[in-house]
Amino acid sequence: MNKMNKVYHTLKTIFLLGWSIFVVFPFLWALTTSFKDANAITSGATYIPWVDFEPSSQGWTSLFTTGSQGINIIGPFIDSAVVTLIASLVSLILGTLAAYGLSRFEYRLGFVKNSDITFFFISQRIMPPIVLAIPFFLMLKELGALDTIFGLVLVYIALLLPIAVWVMTDFFSGIPKELDEMAMTDGCSPIGAFFRVILPNSVPGLVVAGMFCLIFGWNDFFFAFTLTFTETQLLPVSIVSLNSSVTPWWSLSAFALISVAPLACVAVIVERYMSRGTMSGAIR
Numbered sequence: 416m417n418k419m420n421k422v423y424h425t426l427k428t429i430f431l432l433g434w435s436i437f438v439v440f441p442f443l444w445a446l447t448t449s450f451k452d453a454n455a456i457t458s459g460a461t462y463i464p465w466v467d468f469e470p471s472s473q474g475w476t477s478l479f480t481t482g483s484q485g486i487n488i489i490g491p492f493i494d495s496a497v498v499t500l501i502a503s504l505v506s507l508i509l510g511t512l513a514a515y516g517l518s519r520f521e522y523r524l525g526f527v528k529n530s531d532i533t534f535f536f537i538s539q540r541i542m543p544p545i546v547l548a549i550p551f552f553l554m555l556k557e558l559g560a561l562d563t564i565f566g567l568v569l570v571y572i573a574l575l576l577p578i579a580v581w582v583m584t585d586f587f588s589g590i591p592k593e594l595d596e597m598a599m600t601d602g603c604s605p606i607g608a609f610f611r612v613i614l615p616n617s618v619p620g621l622v623v624a625g626m627f628c629l630i631f632g633w634n635d636f637f638f639a640f641t642l643t644f645t646e647t648q649l650l651p652v653s654i655v656s657l658n659s660s661v662t663p664w665w666s667l668s669a670f671a672l673i674s675v676a677p678l679a680c681v682a683v684i685v686e687r688y689m690s691r692g693t694m695s696g697a698i699r
Contacts, residue, residue, distance in 0.1 A: 450665070451664070513580050515609055
């Protein structure tokens with residue numbers, strides 16, 4: 416038995432090391448490439464600065480300058496942050512309210528029940544993006560909101576709302592209804608019970624739902640590419656636009672690292688939140 420345990424732990428260690436290398440290597444490659452110039456890129460594979468190549472800040476400085484040698488990442492970064500934050504916040508608010516109603520009250524319209532309504536929300540994420548692209552395009556065209564921050568916020572709310580409803584419905588279903596009943600016995604209205612009792616105990620679920628909304632919103636490329644042209648450009652579209660006939664790999668790598676940085680910060684915050692034991696019940 417001890418021999419089997421040793422074999423198991425050895426195989427597990429090998430697998431984890433291999434997986435860690437598989438995950439970390441692209442980031443190390445992007446980090447080293449971001450400090451190269453054209454000569455270092457074309458001279459072959461090099462990985463260690465000051466040993467294999469002389470570091471250059473060209474890839475990073477080009478992201479904050481304009482002109483033929485610059486890219487100016489600030490505009491797309493701000494646009495992405497505004498669209499993602501507003502859409503995630505609105506989706507989280509509306510999704511939380513909808514999820515509470517679906518988990519606490521019974522709705523019926525003919526054969527349509529709560530479970531059918533919940534599935535309707537979730538099904539919006541099942542459909543291929545290309546199916547939604549044309550209706551979204553025509554809707555924004557009629558509203559005069561094509562290639563605008565407002566138009567993208569509307570589309571992203573429609574995309575992120577099902578995620579918030581799905582996560583929060585599952586979370587609220589795990590909170591005993593007796594808490595609502597006790598609060599209403601003490602004189603709270605149903606709305607008062609929600610804001611005073613249920614919502615303060617739902618922070619872990621809100622964190623998870625918010626994290627998913629931020630990740631999906633920040634990483635979206637298809638709709639940002641389909642529904643914008645020149646006036647508005649989000650970060651994923653800006654990164655892809657660098658992939659021309661002569662790709663500036665140093666700038667592209669620096670750009671990619673900056674785009675990942677906000678999500679890495681979100682992951683660190685959520686991980687610390689989880690380590691304190693406050694996420695219990697939020698992920699099942």
